[in-house]
Amino acid sequence: MDPHSDPAIETEGLVKVYGGETRALDGISFQVTPGELFGLLGPNGAGKTTAIRILATLLRPTAGTARVVGFDVATRPQEVRRRLGLAMQTPTLDAFSTGRETLELAGRLHGVPATEVRRRTDELLELMGLASVAKKLTGTYSGGMKRRLDLASALVHQPELLILDEPTEGLDPQSRTALWEELERISASGTTMLLTTHYMEEADRLCTRLAIIDNGRIVVEGRAADLKRAIAADTVVLQIEPHSYGGNDDGRVADVRRLLEGMV
Ligand SMILES: Nc1ncnc2c1ncn2[C@@H]1O[C@H](COP(=O)(O)OP(=O)(O)OP(=O)(O)O)[C@@H](O)[C@H]1O
Numbered sequence: 678m679d680p681h682s683d684p685a686i687e688t689e690g691l692v693k694v695y696g697g698e699t700r701a702l703d704g705i706s707f708q709v710t711p712g713e714l715f716g717l718l719g720p721n722g723a724g725k726t727t728a729i730r731i732l733a734t735l736l737r738p739t740a741g742t743a744r745v746v747g748f749d750v751a752t753r754p755q756e757v758r759r760r761l762g763l764a765m766q767t768p769t770l771d772a773f774s775t776g777r778e779t780l781e782l783a784g785r786l787h788g789v790p791a792t793e794v795r796r797r798t799d800e801l802l803e804l805m806g807l808a809s810v811a812k813k814l815t816g817t818y819s820g821g822m823k824r825r826l827d828l829a830s831a832l833v834h835q836p837e838l839l840i841l842d843e844p845t846e847g848l849d850p851q852s853r854t855a856l857w858e859e860l861e862r863i864s865a866s867g868t869t870m871l872l873t874t875h876y877m878e879e880a881d882r883l884c885t886r887l888a889i890i891d892n893g894r895i896v897v898e899g900r901a902a903d904l905k906r907a908i909a910a911d912t913v914v915l916q917i918e919p920h921s922y923g924g925n926d927d928g929r930v931a932d933v934r935r936l937l938e939g940m941v
């Protein structure tokens with residue numbers, strides 16, 4: 678069977694119980710089609726990282742199965758790892774290596790030929806806006822720079838599938854937007870992507886499809902537009918700035934309400 682005709686990710690009833698008591702995943706099933714940018718959206722402790730660690734062959738499920746790029750994670754982990762790019766929630770970089778050394782090592786570990794490693798490293802440093810700091814130790818990088826270098830490491834061997842655990846956590850709004858644009862470019866070039874986030878606007882902007890996960894279960898799954906339609910209408914939060922309007926607060930609220938009545 679040609680593995681490339683399979684779903685990029687297919688999980689069936691994934692369960693993970695830590696230490697016999699914490700049920701982090703409580704039967705998770707979903708599919709990701711090749712080329713999709715799929716999101717797992719959920720609050721802290723929902724089970725996102727646990728799901729990702731199972732898909733990336735770093736953790737064994739208590740029950741259930743997962744196939745990634747056509748291979749069972751339990752029986753063919755090597756095949757999965759070869760085709761997978763992974764950036765975890767906390768970037769793990771060697772503080773005493775430069776950005777360039779980090780990417781070259783990642784390339785060599787993935788068995789990319791030496792000349793190709795150099796070419797890919799140059800390309801990725803440029804793409805991620807890190808060319809000017811390529812010779813600096815990663816220990817001197819800002820959080821955002823570390824994130825981008827970690828993402829570049831995950832891309833060096835041109836993986837079929839990219840898995841990113843909360844890729845924009847801790848970034849300032851400007852870096853976040855820049856990274857979104859980068860992820861959109863990678864996705865448009867044909868790489869299948871699974872990312873986790875707890876930012877609704879991130880899932881909405883980036884993901885072709887998403888699953889909302891809470892307490893180890895998928896609550897709802899679908900295209901962002903369909904989910905929004907099904908769950909609720911848009912909400913607009915209006916804040917009235919103090920001192921900018923004059924009069925007392927009650928009066929101001931009443932005035933704003935009158936103005937809005939004419940609009941809605
Ligand atoms: N190694 C572990 N040992 C025991 N319990 C764990 C372990 N890792 C995670 N858990 C528990 O499993 C549950 C899910 O954790 P997980 O890290 O998968 O959530 P998450 O959705 O990634 O959260 P966050 O948004 O905070 O990263 C939590 O209750 C957590 O405390």
Ligand SMILES: [Mg+2]
Binds near residue numbers: 727
């Ligand atoms: Mg997590």
